[in-house]
Amino acid sequence: MAEFAGFPSGTQDFLRELGADNTRSWFEAHRQDYERFYIDPARQFVLAAGKRLRAIAPGIRAEPRILGSIFRINRDTRFSPDKRPYKDHLDFWFWEGDRKAAVSGFFARVSPDFVGIGAGCHGFGQERMAAFRRALADPVTAGELGKVAVRLTAAGYHLTGEVSPKTRFLYVHVDEPATEATTTTLIETCVRHWRQLAPLHRWLVDRVQTPAPATAG
Secondary structure (H helix, E strand, O other), rough: OOOOOOOOOHHHHHHHHHOOOOOHHHHHOOHHHHHHHHHHHHHHHHHHHHHHHOOOOOOEEOOOOEEOHHHHHEOOOOOOOOOOOOOEEEEEEEOOOOOOOOEEEEEEOOOOEEEEEEEOOOOHHHHHHHHHHHHHHHHHHHHHHHHHHHHHHOOOOEEEEEEEEOOOOOEEEEEEEHHHOOOOOHHHHHHHHHHHHHHHHHHHHHHHOOOOOOOOO
């Protein structure tokens, strides 16, 4: 497979126009553009990104399909005051283990305004919240996370979420210019950030997603 050469300019055009006319009638009239500029290049991106990510995290899952590594374009409007039916951006997610149970992952977003790249956890469920708190209560594992946070800060990243028991999420998100999406260097740019953020992902997977069983005191 040839290396991913970037998204076509039509991808951001499609997303921008969808944002301006976010209606089912517009979307149905441009369904061919959705297939050509959203689905097809998204699958190619996932295949290329997954290949590179496995060198960073060998257990990573990269599935080139909707509800795999490619998020649905449809918005869930059930509990939101914003009733627009479609997202005006393209989201990707790469994880380890079972997708529904994954605490951390590497992610990317393509929008008309920026390219977002990051890794970590956007929300701890109740069970994972308990595991996270246990990890912070252990001086060894808490110290590991502290060192990760220090290294990320020194590298210029901002860790969203406090390293404390009150934390509900813990991730890093950085923005690159929107023009990066159409370049042949997009995968390299993503990998450069993902490699720096890999220790945060690793800690979350090992210490929160699949922690070692507690030993009897």
